[in-house]
Amino acid sequence: MPLVTTEATVLKTYEYSETSKILRLLTRDLGLCSVIAKGARRPKSRFGGLLEPFTDGEATFYAKEGRELHTLSGFELHRERQALGRELVRYAGAGLLSEIVLRFAPAAADDELFFQLRRGLDHLVEENGDLEIVILQQAWQLIERLGFAPSIDRCTLCGAGIVGDEDCFFDLGGGGAICARCRTRTSGLSLRPLKPRARAELIGLLSPRPPLPAARRLETAPAQRDLLRDFIAYHLADHRPLNSFRFLEERLR
Amino acid sequence: MSVIDDLASEFARLPGIGRKTAYRLTHHLLKVAPEEACRLARAIDAMAERVRRCSICHNLSESDPCEYCSNPARDRTTICVVEEASDIRAIDSSGGFRGLYHVLGGCLSPLDGIGPDELNVESLQSRLDENVREVIVATNPSVEGEATAAYLHKILDPRGIRVTRLARGLPVGGDLEYADGVTIAQALAGRRVI
Structure with missing residues (x-):
């Protein structure tokens, strides 16, 4: 039974029996893992308040081959993000990022996904401007890392470049933009209009470097929210919206 | 399914009770005097029959309103x-x-x-x-x-x-040396003038 020590972020916790907790972790070396922290709910547990969602640390656990649940033996705190719970939109955003990783991350370790999630949670804690921009941006970054980024620079049917002020459409099934010329030649696609302003803001949200100052508000926020929700449901979640997305939308109303 | 299996699978549905423990509890009840097992059955039956949610505070109680909501003191x-x-x-x-x-x-x-x-x-x-x-x-x-x-x-x-x-911080009787960083940070944030 090898003892494994790896950087980890706590995504979700479940109460187990009278005193224990089961944690879903995103680890740097082993990807998604489930561990049991025995006695973690006792008032004088050695884990104390460390094992909370959105906390970063170094987890040490006994990894048994062929087992899905490992036993946590230690957790050294690197960064706690309790502040996310003090504001509902931040909390909802952190829940969304965690749910995307929990439900769609591959079983194998992915360094970039691991650090992308941490960056996303850090942005959510630190942002003083429009939180919605940060949430949408960080969610798209995770989706891109998972290999599902939409293509919006070129028409996904004819390959022609789409210029800035051109009206175009977004094909949910095709996962990208369709130019107005191809729109007239197609039928049966799940299309929605993508106005130049909405397309420009979507390009900003998809960019790895934050080109949208969060101090500004999104002009097309409802359309961006709808697109992200439907895109995740279509491509990743069997046409069902994520629980945390519904929670987020209710908070942003 | 036998009566023994039936009871064990009902126990196994309870939180924190696995298959082995469920059978252990079942066999324990088979070993004790029959009236003891019946007493447990009656207690469960009475609880399911009588305990309700208080319509005011949603507490679990035999009366509605519950003993807290109806207590004038x-x-x-x-x-x-x-x-x-x-x-x-x-x-x-x-x-x-x-x-x-x-x-x-x-x-x-x-x-x-x-x-x-x-x-x-x-x-x-x-x-x-x-x-x-x-x-x-x-x-x-x-x-x-x-x-x-x-x-x-x-x-x-x-x-x-x-x-x-409710305040958050160090547990009474605990040792500061062994407290975790999150708890100490919360205790510091919630410090008060003596």
Whole structure:
């Protein structure tokens, strides 16, 4: 039974029996893992308040081959993000990022996904401007890392470049933009209009470097929210919206 | 399925009871005197028959309103909001609170799809008459509990009600040397003048 020590972020916790907790972790070396922290709910547990969602640390656990649940033996705190719970939109955003990783991350370790999630949670804690921009941006970054980024620079049917002020459409099934010329030649696609302003803001949200100052508000926020929700449901979640997305939308109303 | 298997599978449905423990409990009941097993069965039957949710505070009780809501000696100016009915016993046995309670039925959890509509928030708001001066939010000291407290503060504060939260920090009898960073940070943030 090898003892494994790896950087980890706590995504979700479940109460187990009278005193224990089961944690879903995103680890740097082993990807998604489930561990049991025995006695973690006792008032004088050695884990104390460390094992909370959105906390970063170094987890040490006994990894048994062929087992899905490992036993946590230690957790050294690197960064706690309790502040996310003090504001509902931040909390909802952190829940969304965690749910995307929990439900769609591959079983194998992915360094970039691991650090992308941490960056996303850090942005959510630190942002003083429009939180919605940060949430949408960080969610798209995770989706891109998972290999599902939409293509919006070129028409996904004819390959022609789409210029800035051109009206175009977004094909949910095709996962990208369709130019107005191809729109007239197609039928049966799940299309929605993508106005130049909405397309420009979507390009900003998809960019790895934050080109949208969060101090500004999104002009097309409802359309961006709808697109992200439907895109995740279509491509990743069997046409069902994520629980945390519904929670987020209710908070942003 | 035999009667033994049947009982064991019912035990196995309880939280924290696995298949092996379920069979151990079943065989224990087979070893004891039959009247002892019947007493357990009667207790479960009576509980299922008589225990109900209080229509005011959602506590579990044999009477409606429950023993807290119907007790005129309790302080009606303060309501302590807890996540589960089982939390009431812990707080009340401390002897430090003599007001009323309100059971939310959980806490806000985006990943589980639990929003304010899934909690007993509307009934809490309907209880806040001119007598109520303070609502103590006694949700668990977790991120979820904190978010739930933030939500309650947001909706109750505009009504002019004092909303307070249980203090967080070092456990009584604990050792500072062995406390974790999060707990120490919370204790420092919540320090008070002596």
